[in-house]
Amino acid sequence: MSQVKLKIAIQKSGRLYDDSIKLLNECGIELRNVKDRLKTESDNFPMEIFFLRDDDIPQYVEDGVADIGIVGENVLFEKNKKVEIVEKLGFSKCRLSIAVPRNETYDGPAYLQGKRIATSYPFLVNQFLEKEGIQAEIHEISGSVEIAPGIGLADVVADLVSSGSTLFMNGLKEVAAILQSQAVLIRNSGMDEVKLQILNKLLFRISAVKKSKRNKYVLLNAPNDRLDQIIAQLPGMKSPTVLPLAETGWSSVHSVINEDEFWDKIEALKAAGAQGILVVPIEKMIV
Numbered sequence: 001m002s003q004v005k006l007k008i009a010i011q012k013s014g015r016l017y018d019d020s021i022k023l024l025n026e027c028g029i030e031l032r033n034v035k036d037r038l039k040t041e042s043d044n045f046p047m048e049i050f051f052l053r054d055d056d057i058p059q060y061v062e063d064g065v066a067d068i069g070i071v072g073e074n075v076l077f078e079k080n081k082k083v084e085i086v087e088k089l090g091f092s093k094c095r096l097s098i099a100v101p102r103n104e105t106y107d108g109p110a111y112l113q114g115k116r117i118a119t120s121y122p123f124l125v126n127q128f129l130e131k132e133g134i135q136a137e138i139h140e141i142s143g144s145v146e147i148a149p150g151i152g153l154a155d156v157v158a159d160l161v162s163s164g165s166t167l168f169m170n171g172l173k174e175v176a177a178i179l180q181s182q183a184v185l186i187r188n189s190g191m192d193e194v195k196l197q198i199l200n201k202l203l204f205r206i207s208a209v210k211k212s213k214r215n216k217y218v219l220l221n222a223p224n225d226r227l228d229q230i231i232a233q234l235p236g237m238k239s240p241t242v243l244p245l246a247e248t249g250w251s252s253v254h255s256v257i258n259e260d261e262f263w264d265k266i267e268a269l270k271a272a273g274a275q276g277i278l279v280v281p282i283e284k285m286i287v
């Protein structure tokens with residue numbers, strides 16, 4: 001009997017590729033030989049993987065050719081397909097921004113009235129202009145949008161920005177963000193129960209991977225007469241583990257610290273008398 005497989009669409013090559021593969025690997029999903037393939041599968045998880053251009057992924061998922069997919073929100077919202085976002089993945093972060101020549105003074109969206117805007121995102125830019133009540137001319141370009149003002153093709157651009165150096169090198173400055181974007185996991189809205197169960201297994205693993213990245217495992221030595229103050233700094237998953245050391249009067253304390261409060265906690269632990277503090281990355285975290 002052939003086993004049901006969850007079909008996932010990921011980018012064939014480009015900025016999303018490495019992190020998409022890494023996420024699957026961190027979820028313990030081993031992929032058979034991925035090099036230069038259109039399609040592969042996993043030997044240890046019921047999953048088939050399609051490699052596509054990112055622009056095609058929303059359509060494939062809407063049509064159910066793939067059940068799920070990994071794509072940037074910028075592409076997803078531009079394509080405006082009927083799919084559901086199941087999880088924000090936290091990588092490939094960027095923003096779709098309006099940029100104008102550096103010497104221009106931008107005084108708000110009204111600046112764009114009557115201007116020629118070069119972009120690969122006509123739908124999103126149009127939506128923005130309509131919301132702001134601005135009339136402008138959109139010139140759709142598929143690549144190297146940032147050179148359009150320099151060659152007289154447009155007055156301003158709406159393009160993806162991450163560090164901002166591409167804009168800078170082309171004499172442009174970012175003046176307004178239309179959309180903040182990151183990679184998301186999307187799904188077809190009509191998946192059957194069996195596939196939903198596989199998806200839930202995947203989501204459980206993704207959540208364990210994400211949690212592990214936000215937390216560190218901390219081990220330290222504590223004189224027993226300072227244990228109360230030290231433990232008070234460490235909530236841990238339930239409460240910290242305390243084990244006696246071979247040397248009398250000392251204990252080893254183990255716990256988990258969230259990255260948001262990491263340095264504050266380490267300083268507080270040192271001040272409370274902790275010694276030999278070791279910080280270890282967590283591979284998976286299931287709570």
Ligand code: PRT
Nearest residue numbers: 014015016053054072092093094160161162163164165166
């Ligand atoms: O071949 P395929 O169609 O699959 O790939 P692609 O060429 O369309 O996309 P790719 O691989 O370049 O990007 C895939 C996704 O990565 C995008 O859809 C975004 O969701 C995300 N992403 C994150 C980015 C950037 N950061 C980014 N900086 N995509 C593009 N850029 C480009 C931007 O267009 C500009 O040219 O990088 C330049 C700006 O970078 P900075 O750092 O100079 O600001």
Ligand code: ZN
Nearest residue numbers: 053054055056
């Ligand atoms: Zn693309």
